[in-house]
Amino acid sequence: MTTVNLDDEHTAITTWSGFVYQGKIATYHCLHLLNKNVEQDGASLQLDYFEDFSIINKDGEALSLHQVKALKSKSYGTYADAFHQLTTKQKKHGNATAYFHLAQKINNKTTKEIEESHQPVKIYMYETESCAPLKRIDELIEGLIKSFYETHLSLERFKTTNDYLKTTRVFIDQLVLKKTLAIHASVHASVNTAKKGAREQTIGLSEFIEILSSDLNEVGKSKEYYLFLLKQDLYRYHEQFCYDNESCTVEELEKISHCLFKITSLDETCTIRFLRQLLPDREFKIDSLTDYKDNTLTQDGVRDSFLKMLRVLKEPDFDSEKFLRWETNSKIFTPTTIHHGDSNKEEICERIIKNALDTDLELMFEGGCLITSDIETESICAEAPEIIDSEDYDIDKENIITKWKKVSLINIKNAVSAIND
Numbered sequence: 001m002t003t004v005n006l007d008d009e010h011t012a013i014t015t016w017s018g019f020v021y022q023g024k025i026a027t028y029h030c031l032h033l034l035n036k037n038v039e040q041d042g043a044s045l046q047l048d049y050f051e052d053f054s055i056i057n058k059d060g061e062a063l064s065l066h067q068v069k070a071l072k073s074k075s076y077g078t079y080a081d082a083f084h085q086l087t088t089k090q091k092k093h094g095n096a097t098a099y100f101h102l103a104q105k106i107n108n109k110t111t112k113e114i115e116e117s118h119q120p121v122k123i124y125m126y127e128t129e130s131c132a133p134l135k136r137i138d139e140l141i142e143g144l145i146k147s148f149y150e151t152h153l154s155l156e157r158f159k160t161t162n163d164y165l166k167t168t169r170v171f172i173d174q175l176v177l178k179k180t181l182a183i184h185a186s187v188h189a190s191v192n193t194a195k196k197g198a199r200e201q202t203i204g205l206s207e208f209i210e211i212l213s214s215d216l217n218e219v220g221k222s223k224e225y226y227l228f229l230l231k232q233d234l235y236r237y238h239e240q241f242c243y244d245n246e247s248c249t250v251e252e253l254e255k256i257s258h259c260l261f262k263i264t265s266l267d268e269t270c271t272i273r274f275l276r277q278l279l280p281d282r283e284f285k286i287d288s289l290t291d292y293k294d295n296t297l298t299q300d301g302v303r304d305s306f307l308k309m310l311r312v313l314k315e316p317d318f319d320s321e322k323f324l325r326w327e328t329n330s331k332i333f334t335p336t337t338i339h340h341g342d343s344n345k346e347e348i349c350e351r352i353i354k355n356a357l358d359t360d361l362e363l364m365f366e367g368g369c370l371i372t373s374d375i376e377t378e379s380i381c382a383e384a385p386e387i388i389d390s391e392d393y394d395i396d397k398e399n400i401i402t403k404w405k406k407v408s409l410i411n412i413k414n415a416v417s418a419i420n421d
Helices: 019-036 076-091 111-117 134-152 162-188 194-200 205-213 223-244 250-264 268-278 299-312 342-359 385-393 395-402 412-420
Strands: 044-047 053-056 062-069 097-102 202-204 317-319 323-328 331-335 368-372 407-411
Touching: 019 044, 019 053, 019 062, 019 134, 019 162, 019 205, 019 223, 044 162, 062 076, 076 097, 076 111, 134 162, 134 205, 134 223, 162 202, 162 205, 162 223, 202 205, 223 250, 223 268, 223 299, 250 299, 250 323, 268 323, 299 331, 299 368, 299 412, 323 412, 331 412, 342 385, 342 407, 368 412, 407 412
Parallel strands: 062 097, 331 368, 368 407
Antiparallel strands: 044 053, 044 202, 053 062, 317 323, 323 331
């Protein structure tokens, strides 16, 4: 077995802003291997240890090393150092194949030219393409899942429907995200080092086979399934945010990463309460995670409001009862995903009040400021007098309203001045 110094190995798991995409690329490669040969002789997927991900044999030796870059740039110069580093890394691992994965196609050098300059590194090919854009990776994965079913389980035709392919992909996605979050948890709890955790938390390719071979309709979609969808949405919106904001500093990435880790560590009950707090203007009730559907958390709301405020505001306070908040000058500030223009102020306030009347929204009894991307008002109740007046004839709701405290909206720019100074 090749001797490798632990201190020399790669790991960035604690601030891995692109781990959802990297995990999906790893999934794609594992499925590619299984499509070629279901007998993988004890091979495993190892995340963020030798490289962004690796395939290792049963003895822990690297069979292949994979560097993943999800950047906007199409210029070779942006990636040159990373190509050199992967070339150097490959020399430590004997016969391991080294692959470079791109989310954008390099347009000022050909694949052949790059590979000749960095032998034996190969640019990974997705069928005939040298890149896998963020928005296409799920489609590419489902294509490989379908090929696997058609080749190895051809009698189980129900598995090739679009809905079943998506369900399979989500179950497989969970393998990678669970493992990544387990590494995060050990690091945050100081139980383990990131490197040691990444080395030990491997996924056998047999685990992929187990999911592919199961009847997922019989397994069913549990609470855990829907909780995973919520976590995955948060992280993929975070990933798109980082992709769109490449100027984020390491400190900003760490701060956001820590906040997301705390949120995704909440149990089901607390997760539901947190969602209600984060989306106070949404006209729906979330009574269980099975009510969670895609777009409950919208990408624009998470990216343009919530993650933006986490980036520019100082580290928030956190506990399992009050979640993320900032307290300063006797005022409480809580984050939201509200990102509509100021012209929608009255409509937004009306939605918050209606939602509060239907769900006993806790923030109305606590008061304070809700942070939005661009809307401000001293009092949400003052913006919707017709709704409040209409409740005079409902004694129960009138009693609720008399217990409410003043709630205002503040935009991110002014929140920075109020909280950071």
